[in-house]
Amino acid sequence: MRTDAAPRRPAPLVRGVAAVILVAAAAVGLARLPGELADQSRTAAAGRSLQQVGSIPVLSPGPRRTAFLAYVRGAVPPGESVRIVQPVTALSPLEGRRGGRPGICGYSVSRITYYWLVYALESRPSTCDPNARWTMYYGVRPGVLPAGSSAHRFADGYVLVRR
Amino acid sequence: MRQLLGPAAGVALVLLVGHGLLRLASGRRPHRAFGIVPAVGLSWFAGVAALGVLTTLVGVLGLTTRPLPVLAPVLGLFALAGLVPSRRPGEHAGGDRADPAAEPATRRPYLVGDLVAAAAGLLLAVRVATLSAGIPASANDEYALWMLRTRALSQLGGLDPRVFVDGSAGYQHQEYPLFVPALFAWLDSWAGRPSDPAAHVAVAITCGALLAVAGSLLTRLAGPAAAAAGLLLLVSVPTLLATQALRLMADVTVFSFAFCLTLVLLLVVTDPHRQGPARPWLAVAAVLGAGAIGSKSEGLAFAGIAFAAGLLVATGRRRGVLVAGAAALAVNLPWTAYSRAHHLSSWVANQDTLSLGHLRSVLPWTGHVARGMVEHWPGGSWAGALLAVAALVAAVLAVRAGHWRPVVLVALVVTVTTGVLLAQYVATAYGPPSDPRAGPLLDSQLTVTVFRVALLPAALLAVAGPLFAGLALRPGYAGLTPCQQMNMKSGRNPYRRASSESATTAQVSGSAWDSTSTSSQSSPP
Numbered sequence: 125m126r127t128d129a130a131p132r133r134p135a136p137l138v139r140g141v142a143a144v145i146l147v148a149a150a151a152v153g154l155a156r157l158p159g160e161l162a163d164q165s166r167t168a169a170a171g172r173s174l175q176q177v178g179s180i181p182v183l184s185p186g187p188r189r190t191a192f193l194a195y196v197r198g199a200v201p202p203g204e205s206v207r208i209v210q211p212v213t214a215l216s217p218l219e220g221r222r223g224g225r226p227g228i229c230g231y232s233v234s235r236i237t238y239y240w241l242v243y244a245l246e247s248r249p250s251t252c253d254p255n256a257r258w259t260m261y262y263g264v265r266p267g268v269l270p271a272g273s274s275a276h277r278f279a280d281g282y283v284l285v286r287r
Numbered sequence: 288m289r290q291l292l293g294p295a296a297g298v299a300l301v302l303l304v305g306h307g308l309l310r311l312a313s314g315r316r317p318h319r320a321f322g323i324v325p326a327v328g329l330s331w332f333a334g335v336a337a338l339g340v341l342t343t344l345v346g347v348l349g350l351t352t353r354p355l356p357v358l359a360p361v362l363g364l365f366a367l368a369g370l371v372p373s374r375r376p377g378e379h380a381g382g383d384r385a386d387p388a389a390e391p392a393t394r395r396p397y398l399v400g401d402l403v404a405a406a407a408g409l410l411l412a413v414r415v416a417t418l419s420a421g422i423p424a425s426a427n428d429e430y431a432l433w434m435l436r437t438r439a440l441s442q443l444g445g446l447d448p449r450v451f452v453d454g455s456a457g458y459q460h461q462e463y464p465l466f467v468p469a470l471f472a473w474l475d476s477w478a479g480r481p482s483d484p485a486a487h488v489a490v491a492i493t494c495g496a497l498l499a500v501a502g503s504l505l506t507r508l509a510g511p512a513a514a515a516a517g518l519l520l521l522v523s524v525p526t527l528l529a530t531q532a533l534r535l536m537a538d539v540t541v542f543s544f545a546f547c548l549t550l551v552l553l554l555v556v557t558d559p560h561r562q563g564p565a566r567p568w569l570a571v572a573a574v575l576g577a578g579a580i581g582s583k584s585e586g587l588a589f590a591g592i593a594f595a596a597g598l599l600v601a602t603g604r605r606r607g608v609l610v611a612g613a614a615a616l617a618v619n620l621p622w623t624a625y626s627r628a629h630h631l632s633s634w635v636a637n638q639d640t641l642s643l644g645h646l647r648s649v650l651p652w653t654g655h656v657a658r659g660m661v662e663h664w665p666g667g668s669w670a671g672a673l674l675a676v677a678a679l680v681a682a683v684l685a686v687r688a689g690h691w692r693p694v695v696l697v698a699l700v701v702t703v704t705t706g707v708l709l710a711q712y713v714a715t716a717y718g719p720p721s722d723p724r725a726g727p728l729l730d731s732q733l734t735v736t737v738f739r740v741a742l743l744p745a746a747l748l749a750v751a752g753p754l755f756a757g758l759a760l761r762p763g764y765a766g767l768t769p770c771q772q773m774n775m776k777s778g779r780n781p782y783r784r785a786s787s788e789s790a791t792t793a794q795v796s797g798s799a800w801d802s803t804s805t806s807s808q809s810s811p812p
Contacts, residue, residue: 153519
């Protein structure tokens with residue numbers, strides 16, 4: 125048995141306005157949803173169509189350079205650091221480091237390419253150490269190699285050097 | 288075969304761990320405390336949070352972040368904790384005796400809404416997983432940040448200082464928390480090798496859990512019609528499905544945690560009883576808050592703002608909200624300590640961006656940033672404007688019906704998170720408007736990120752219309768007697784007298800706590 129006042133039923137105007145809002149909200153959702161789902165299907169199809177070389181997706185560098193990355197990944201044991209050398213570009217205003225050697229380990233290079241290289245090498249961290257055992261030249265011809273080192277020239281400017 | 292079964296086992300374990308954590312934290316069986324559908328969705332979120340906390344902890348302690356020998360056994364204990372029968376009062380393993388605080392079996396007011404939420408979540412998870420499983424990581428932030436850290440955790444087996452600490456090689460956002468990479472790395476390990484498909488499945492499940500939890504909580508707050516409309520708006524927030532659900536990044540995860548946290552806090556503050564079984568929901572709030580903080584840097588702001596707003600309006604439950612917020616923060620302290628110890632400063636709030644001189648020079652960007660945020664706002668079209676107007680009208684109706692608390696809470700979360708995001712863009716501007724590089728950089732930043740980081744306020748604003756409209760149809764204080772309203776306003780239990788007179792007195796529609804409290808009061812001791 126209820127001993128207090130029963131919940132009051134909202135006024136007809138309130139019910140009417142609330143119903144209009146609910147219907148309008150559902151209509152907006154229904155109007156948007158097909159477009160979102162279609163965009164999703166298109167985006168997913170484009171992503172799935174990416175060609176891969178040795179499980180590395182072929183992005184803007186193209187299949188030949190991607191094959192070089194796959195080669196480096198096969199040659200350098202997991203866990204070993206790799207010194208990455210790239211062509212020098214203007215220093216990005218987004219660069220957070222306060223100094224570095226241009227062209228080495230992502231400093232004053234195409235950052236977007238650098239991060240892609242680092243990721244593509246997977247469990248082989250990037251290092252700036254000039255004495256690193258492995259150095260990957262990506263679009264740069266190596267100079268005089270240190271004594272005792274060996275180089276695998278994949279293509280002109282695409283070389284893996286082992287000290 | 289391991290590529291398929293391994294991640295499936297990893298996902299199942301995350302769910303079971305979450306179930307166990309919810310049971311331990313709430314003191315109740317999750318499906319009884321929250322209902323089956325929200326319990327499943329919340330178990331996923333809790334499992335992700337537990338995995339993230341533990342991975343971070345073992346990493347910070349210098350142990351391996353691979354499943355063995357530490358992670359999987361400890362998580363297994365959590366999973367077991369959720370499965371063992373209990374003899375604690377109020378917690379019954381068998382189905383023969385009813386949990387006195389549970390939904391009455393004869394009346395399941397949330398059944399329709401829960402079924403809709405479950406169907407929507409399941410369909411979305413399957414769709415996203417099917418579409419995305421074949422997509423390799425190829426977007427900038429995927430490979431430069433989230434999957435890079437994922438592979439460091441799974442392949443290097445821990446917080447390798449060359450990746451996580453050393454700043455010389457230019458690794459980005461080293462201060463970002465680890466929950467998302469931890470989840471992906473966990474599935475890598477179960478797959479036996481780096482697996483982008485497994486990571487995509489994790490994102491798909493997160494999307495499904497978001498819909499299941501949001502739909503069922505909206506049902507409890509505002510009824511099934513409002514929940515259905517809210518779900519439609521949530522799932523159609525521009526870019527959420529079209530791009531973000533397909534990306535291996537943290538934006539969907541931090542949004543899901545923060546959005547569900549806000550809904551849970553709405554449940555807590557709309558309970559007029561003050562003596563209802565709030566603990567389970569506050570425990571959920573703590574778990575979701577921890578997940579938001581541990582997923583991405585802005586999660587700290589999202590969770591902090593939600594808890595602060597909850598503190599402001601949850602009269603009579605402030606201590607509980609405070610404890611939940613503190614717990615969410617506390618479990619993330621190991622990463623905070625690690626970041627501080629290794630000087631991993633935030634790119635947003637650091638001595639450069641927060642210096643008075645810099646702030647003075649970039650302050651003129653405020654109007655430009657505001658316009659850019661409006662331009663790139665998720666759903667900022669005519670439909671978005673219509674939804675905002677609808678939210679305003681519905682807010683008036685809800686306040687008139689006595690539901691000022693949820694209105695204030697949503698308004699605070701939307702406006703303050705938007706303000707914080709705006710301040711973040713202004714503070715991180717490269718330089719003053721006179722610097723020719725600053726404008727293009729800022730515009731690029733706005734274009735690339737607003738649609739991702741503003742998901743929380745955008746989705747809340749979109750859903751606010753149906754939520755408030757649903758609340759307006761369910762009287763709050765307006766349904767109380769003057770005496771009860773007075774008790775309510777003074778922070779006391781409005782049903783003190785009534786509950787001692789009659790068990791059914793406490794039945795007031797419009798509250799998630801109707802059935803639980805009524806049932807609790809009417810149950811024999």
